Amino acid sequence: MKKLVFILLFIMHINAFSQKVYDFMLPDVRSNVIVNFNSLKGSKLTVIDFWATWCKPCVAAIPKVEAIYQMYKDSGVHVIGINVDSPRNLSKVLPFSESQGITYPILLDSDQAVMRDLNVTSFPTLLIVDSNNKVVYIHEGYQPGDEIEIKHQLSSLLNKTSK
DSSP states (O other), rough: OOHHHHHHHHHHHHTTTTTTTOOEEEBBBTTTOOOEHHSSOOSSSSEEEEEOOTTHHHHHHHHHHHHHHHHHHTTTEEEEEEEOGGGGHHHHHHHHHHHOOOOOOOEEEOOOOHHHTTTTTSSSEEEETTTTTTTEEESSSSEEEEEEHHHHHHHHHHHHHTT
């Protein structure tokens, strides 16, 4: 039984990292214009951060994600925030993102279709996607210090792309 559980977990792990991000389209909270993933992604890596205004760990993570964006944006890494608040809370997203000082694009996934398509089940969830749209790293939840691991992953992945 233990062997079967291990095999299933291994297969799930492999499948998570063979996942590709399709060229989804969502409205941008600032412009209310529909934009597509490929127009926003980084030349080397893209960080996709799924969050909600009501999620306390998301709120704690946002300043760290913004700092990561500022640190890596000139290295071919872009960040895209995807807010998953329900339609009745959408009016809170823009003022919230402005109060948090978010400078990267925030897209609205109020029906959570993109979230479901990418198998995101908890908040916050951060994906790192390579230039071929392949998910190469997944981080669920947030605790202080998690940003160190995310920066390590980004640096390591950037080193691999420059070789």
